Amino acid sequence: MIYLDNAATSHPKPEAVYRAVDAALRAGGSPGRGGHSLALAAGRQVLRAREAAAKLFGLSDPARVIFTASATDSLNLALKGLLKPGDHVITTRAEHNALRRPLAALEAWGISVTWLPVSDRGLLDPAQVRTALRPSTRLIATHHGSNVSGALQPIAELGEIARRAGVFLLVDAAQTAGVHPTHMAQMGIHLLAAAGHKGLLGPQGTGLLLVDPAVDLTPIREGGTGANSAQIAQPAIFPDGFESGTLNVPGIAGLAAGMAFVMEVTPEEIRRREQELAEALLAGLRRLPGVKVYGPEHAGQRTAVVSFNVEGLDPGEVEERLEERFGVIGRAGLHCNPGAHEALGSLPMGGAMRLSPGYFTTAEEIERAVRGVAELAAR
Numbered sequence: 001m002i003y004l005d006n007a008a009t010s011h012p013k014p015e016a017v018y019r020a021v022d023a024a025l026r027a028g029g030s031p032g033r034g035g036h037s038l039a040l041a042a043g044r045q046v047l048r049a050r051e052a053a054a055k056l057f058g059l060s061d062p063a064r065v066i067f068t069a070s071a072t073d074s075l076n077l078a079l080k081g082l083l084k085p086g087d088h089v090i091t092t093r094a095e096h097n098a099l100r101r102p103l104a105a106l107e108a109w110g111i112s113v114t115w116l117p118v119s120d121r122g123l124l125d126p127a128q129v130r131t132a133l134r135p136s137t138r139l140i141a142t143h144h145g146s147n148v149s150g151a152l153q154p155i156a157e158l159g160e161i162a163r164r165a166g167v168f169l170l171v172d173a174a175q176t177a178g179v180h181p182t183h184m185a186q187m188g189i190h191l192l193a194a195a196g197h198k199g200l201l202g203p204q205g206t207g208l209l210l211v212d213p214a215v216d217l218t219p220i221r222e223g224g225t226g227a228n229s230a231q232i233a234q235p236a237i238f239p240d241g242f243e244s245g246t247l248n249v250p251g252i253a254g255l256a257a258g259m260a261f262v263m264e265v266t267p268e269e270i271r272r273r274e275q276e277l278a279e280a281l282l283a284g285l286r287r288l289p290g291v292k293v294y295g296p297e298h299a300g301q302r303t304a305v306v307s308f309n310v311e312g313l314d315p316g317e318v319e320e321r322l323e324e325r326f327g328v329i330g331r332a333g334l335h336c337n338p339g340a341h342e343a344l345g346s347l348p349m350g351g352a353m354r355l356s357p358g359y360f361t362t363a364e365e366i367e368r369a370v371r372g373v374a375e376l377a378a379r
């Protein structure tokens with residue numbers, strides 16, 4: 001099997017991740033659920049994971065690292081915990097449904113949203129963000145890397161625009177966390193939503209929301225916090241007030257091992273390797289007659305996500321045949337992001353086929369995948 005669906009979930013994981021999940025599950029204990037040794041040990045393990053995430057993403061206070069179930073969960077908390085009726089948000093028309101749908105739902109609650117277009121390569125023009133600012137603007141919310149076009153948005157520039165305007169910047173880093181060096185303080189990011197199971201190499205069912213100390217967030221889910229139990233109102237304290245319910249300790253332990261791997265190899269080196277693979281994939285596919293490749297021209301402007309269509313074939317057929325005949329695993333369709341396909345022009349085809357290499361992909365696997373697409377295109 002040639003696994004090229006790392007944009008959905010990275011696979012395989014580093015060996016240390018499998019070991020950490022197993023060990024945490026066998027150890028037992030949940031943070032804040034008792035004063036016994038198992039609960040305390042689990043609490044220390046989760047605290048170390050928070051400290052690692054804060055360090056990796058340049059956040060000063062590890063208590064403001066909130067563990068969630070997914071990037072979707074993180075984005076819902078960021079938007080619904082921050083915005084109030086009357087607030088204005090600037091976003092793009094090319095957001096994943098994880099950001100697009102909660103924002104659309106909030107429009108019904110009196111929050112106004114400006115949906116900016118992206119180019120036919122998937123890129124956002126920061127000048128349009130500047131023009132869209134209003135006195136009521138509270139938030140700029142967008143993705144760092146697109147899960148369809150692979151386009152990398154100019155986050156540091158958006159951070160500067162947000163700083164000057166006195167508004168917050170929320171970044172959906174689902175596709176970039178762990179791969180593209182991201183420093184919240186240096187890039188002016190106030191809220192960073194990440195999946196734990198993609199570039200951070202942790203297990204599915206894990207996600208993170210990192211919140212800058214300048215942001216006043218309200219919990220959106222009530223329940224047990226371990227502490228402050230006598231009080232009926234949900235305590236808005238970081239991180240417990242935002243993590244009600246028993247934590248996914250095995251998942252977080254696996255995520256911590258994934259982050260440790262990323263920090264040891266360094267995001268710079270992971271990015272270098274993935275960019276090399278993406279360049280080879282792009283070059284190979286672009287040479288094929290009848291194959292249309294989407295997204296920014298240069299690998300430097302994109303994540304290792306390559307979407308394409310084969311003339312005369314439905315993207316779903318490409319997905320099926322690539323796996324059946326060549327053992328290549330990728331993902332076809334709209335990728336939960338119809339707006340990105342609309343901008344690229346692939347919406348009428350029902351989307352595109354997407355191949356996404358990861359850190360463990362080899363150059364030979366890329367060559368074999370390109371040969372597979374070449375055979376399909378040459379029928």
Ligand SMILES: Cc1ncc(COP(=O)(O)O)c(C=O)c1O
Nearest residue numbers: 070071072096098147172174195
């Ligand atoms: C850009 C982007 N945002 C959000 C998500 C949602 O991530 P999760 O499945 O962890 O909720 C994804 C997942 O593919 C994504 O690519």
